Amino acid sequence: MSLRPSxxxxxxxxxxxxxxxxxxxxxxxxxxxxxxxxxxxxGHPDQAEMFFEPTEADLDAVDWAATTVRALAxxxxxxxxEQDCRIDIPGFDKPGTADALIPDKLAHADLKTGxxxxxxxxxxxxxxxxxEQHFASEWTxxxxxxxxxxxxxxxxxxxxxxxxxxxVVARYRDPQKxxxxxxxxxxxxxxxxxxxxxxxxxxxxxxxxxxxxxxAVLSDNVKLGKFLSACAVLDDFRERxxxxxxxxxxxxxxxxxxxxxxxxGPEFVDHVSVGQHIQALGFGPxxxxxxxxxxxxxxxxxxxxxxxxxxFPEELVHHxxxxxxxxxxxxxxx
Ligand code: SF4
Numbered sequence: 001m002s003l004r005p006s007x008x009x010x011x012x013x014x015x016x017x018x019x020x021x022x023x024x025x026x027x028x029x030x031x032x033x034x035x036x037x038x039x040x041x042x043g044h045p046d047q048a049e050m051f052f053e054p055t056e057a058d059l060d061a062v063d064w065a066a067t068t069v070r071a072l073a074x075x076x077x078x079x080x081x082e083q084d085c086r087i088d089i090p091g092f093d094k095p096g097t098a099d100a101l102i103p104d105k106l107a108h109a110d111l112k113t114g115x116x117x118x119x120x121x122x123x124x125x126x127x128x129x130x131x132e133q134h135f136a137s138e139w140t141x142x143x144x145x146x147x148x149x150x151x152x153x154x155x156x157x158x159x160x161x162x163x164x165x166x167x168v169v170a171r172y173r174d175p176q177k178x179x180x181x182x183x184x185x186x187x188x189x190x191x192x193x194x195x196x197x198x199x200x201x202x203x204x205x206x207x208x209x210x211x212x213x214x215x216a217v218l219s220d221n222v223k224l225g226k227f228l229s230a231c232a233v234l235d236d237f238r239e240r241x242x243x244x245x246x247x248x249x250x251x252x253x254x255x256x257x258x259x260x261x262x263x264x265g266p267e268f269v270d271h272v273s274v275g276q277h278i279q280a281l282g283f284g285p286x287x288x289x290x291x292x293x294x295x296x297x298x299x300x301x302x303x304x305x306x307x308x309x310x311x312f313p314e315e316l317v318h319h320x321x322x323x324x325x326x327x328x329x330x331x332x333x334x
Contacts, residue, residue, distance in 0.1 A: 010182075114147060125165045141156070
């Protein structure tokens with residue numbers, strides 16, 4: 001596998017990570033929104049729509065990102081042409097590509113879709129290449145989490161960027177490196193063959209050996225932890241196995257014990273049709289039937305429809321009951 005700066009966040013978790021050559025829908029959406037962002041910044045509003053049909057939320061996220069990056073540049077030049085944003089980074093086989101360069105501010109911006117993750121090592125690599133290119137000793141990276149409408153700013157000295165990147169690259173090039181199951185396993189090309197994952201999955205029954213005794217698992221905290229870690233890996237395998245079984249059944253093959261079931265899609269009335277009858281039905285009963293509106297949607301509506309001098313009424317926001325869920329803190333095969 002050739003070393004790309006975009007793989008650094010994953011390699012920082014597992015030095016054996018290998019990018020899946022078939023990107024999933026989330027990665028495809030990320031690339032499409034990057035392209036749309038470049039088009040918007042260049043004043044070509046529709047270019048990326050040729051291969052991707054963005055939703056209203058996508059367009060809103062990209063427009064927010066473009067406004068934010070311009071604001072961060074504070075009127076100075078913003079470079080977004082892909083070929084001008086390539087960054088050669090020492091020690092890497094392939095260059096990186098930032099989404100926007102703000103040279104006068106010694107900064108770059110990178111659009112990220114989906115949830116907030118750690119991109120420190122990737123940003124450090126970009127910063128390292130850009131510091132060399134601009135003869136700078138410090139660099140700023142703005143992570144633009146466009147779905148969450150949040151900016152995370154990271155600042156690097158040359159030494160810090162070099163140390164951060166060097167540590168991950170050294171682990172990646174270590175011939176003795178071992179796979180470390182992590183949050184990125186689901187995106188890894190080796191996810192179905194990785195020995196560390198196989199060992200974890202095998203624990204599901206091993207922890208209760210010699211025979212499967214669930215009470216014994218529940219009564220022992222160490223066994224309980226191992227069992228849950230094994231189930232997390234088995235869950236991934238189950239999803240993949242279900243997809244394969246669905247395909248084969250659709251093609252007319254037999255999978256003993258399994259069949260396809262078709263459920264009727266849900267019935268609904270679209271909001272435009274409801275709007276046509278809202279006077280007769282009454283606003284109150286219709287709104288009550290729709291139920292509560294998420295605070296974020298209400299904030300967005302307020303920002304879009306109210307005059308800017310009218311402050312958002314924070315007192316209207318209710319806070320639901322906090323929920324407690326179980327989350328894996330660190331995958332383990334000990
Ligand atoms: S599947 Fe294996 S190699 Fe890939 S990230 Fe997970 S532990 Fe690492």
